[in-house]
Amino acid sequence: MKKMTERRSLMARLRDDRRGNFAMMTAFALPVILGAGGFAMDISNMVLKKAELQDALDSAALAAASALTNDxxxxxxxxxxxxxxxxxQMINKNGDAGAASAFKIDIEEKALAGSAKSFKVSTSSGLTVEFNPLSRLLGQKSTTVSANGTAEGATGSKNALSMFLVLDRSGSMSFQTNEIASKTVACQNWTSSNWGGNPKATTPCYIRKIGALKTAVASLFGVLNKIDPNNEYVRAGAVSYNDVMQPETQLTWGTSGAMSYVNALPEKPEGGTDSHSAFAKAFERLAPSDSSKETEIGAHKQKSGLEPVKFIVFMTDGENTHYNGKDGTANAKKSDDETLNSCTAAKAAGVTVYTVAFMAPTRGQTLLKACASSAANYYAAEDMSGLISAFEEIGKSAAAIASRLTQ
Structure with a gap:
């Protein structure tokens, strides 16, 4: 009886004694704890290896693109x-090129205008990351991280631009400049003091403002022709105005169409000044942003694959005096206001606006300063050489802007 009691007492003590439970639980949980700690370290290592793989893939893509376009x-x-x-790259970062066996590269080539080509380089690879011994306690030995790299380039990239000229052909454009056209052949030298009369032809014969404008436009287009000798990247158009808008010439490839339009302006322009409709017309021709073939973006995309930079060159030698053929102070102000509204809309649509005041009075200068895209886009010319210089600088500036945006 005593032995049975002692046996039960021993069993009860064993049953009730919990001092070994923690050790048992620790024994069971320790692999999980160690594995979790090891996995945390492996996560950091995976992030690092993926970043290294990404850098190597990006660098490889850029190297291929550079080899295609530059070399x-x-x-x-x-x-x-x-x-x-x-x-x-992988040897430098990892000590081996194990990822090279999974390296893939694809190069997409596209023909552009002329002999130009564009290239899109895509690279990809995977890298096996071995887990540390602690993570392996959870039963997984390794994992694979993957990445992709891309780069683009082009050969023979040129400037893509569309430019519309808005030119004053009012009566004051008939006035003489300070440049002599002939010392022997007489002509009528119009000025503000004899305008409206019939002055006697005299010598020397001075170049009229309209003649100076034609020479200046030729200097601008000369710059554009140098960067686009085959008429593949530049489109130009023009419109003129006096107290009403005159018919415009459409935007066409190259500069010859717009140059012909300017050369055909009358040798003795007449009428008042109203710029609002002409500027609005230029904006209307350049504004559409969709890529249908009727738009400037569509025309360039179809021919060269490039998106054009858009420019308006706005020139006057005076100040607005009319609105839709009606004169008066109120109408002159209305023309100023609507011209400025169109300027603001053009700039908001991404069109760069250059303005040239050719011996213009204060109110005309004020409008052109406000209309220009920036102070650097406004030119004040006080003589023929200044006008030619301004237009030539506009050509160089427009070509440079287009080049920066398309290369």
């Missing part, structure tokens, strides 16, 4: 260069 390498040569570059 004129073939696609096969560019792929080999990219692979070598990728291996070198």
């Amino acid at each position: 004129k390498k073939s696609i096969t040569e560019a792929k080999a260069i990219a692979l070598t570059f990728f291996k070198t």
Whole structure:
């Protein structure tokens, strides 16, 4: 009886004694705890390895794009260069090029205008990341991280631009400049003091403002012709105005159409000044932003694959005096206001506006200053040489802007 009691007492003590429970629980949980800690370290390592892989893939893509566009390498040569570059990067970062076996590269080539080509380089690879011994306690030995790289380039990239001229052909454009056209052949030298009369032809014969304008436009277009000798990247149009808008010439490839329009302006312009309709017409022609073939964006996309930079060149030698053929102070102000509204809309639509005040009075200068895209886009010309210089500088500036945006 005593032995049975002692046996029960021993069993009860064993049952009730919990001092070993923690050790048992620890024994069961320790692999999980250690594995979780190891996995946390592996997560950091995976993030690092993926970043290194991404850098190597981006660098390889850029190396291939540079080889194609700058060094004129073939696609096969560019792929080999990219692979070598990728291996070198991975060896520098990881001590081996294990990811090179999974390296893939695709090069998409597209023909542009003339002999130009564009290239899109895509690279990809995966990298096996071995887990540390602690993570392996959870039963997984490794994982794979993947990444993709891209780069683009083009050969023979040129400027793509559309430009519309808005030119004053009012009566004051008949006035003489200070430049002599002939010392022997007489002509009527119009000025503000004899305008409206019939002055006697005299010598020397001075170049009229309209003649100076034609020479200035030729200097501008000369710059554009140098960057686009085959009429593949530049489109130009023009409109003129006196107290009403005159018929415009449409935007066409190259500058010859617009130049012909300017050369056909009358040798003795007449009428008052109203710029609002002409500027609005230029904006209307340039404004559409969709890529249908009727728009400037569509025309360029279809021919060269480039999106054009858009410009308006707005010139006057006077100040607005009319509105739709009606004169008076109120009408002059209305023309100023609506011209400025169109300028604001054009600038908001991404059109760069250049303005040229050619011996213009204060109110005309004020309008052109407000209309220009910036102070650097406003030119004040006090003589023929200044006008020619202004238009030439506009040509250079427009070509430079287009080049920066399309390369």
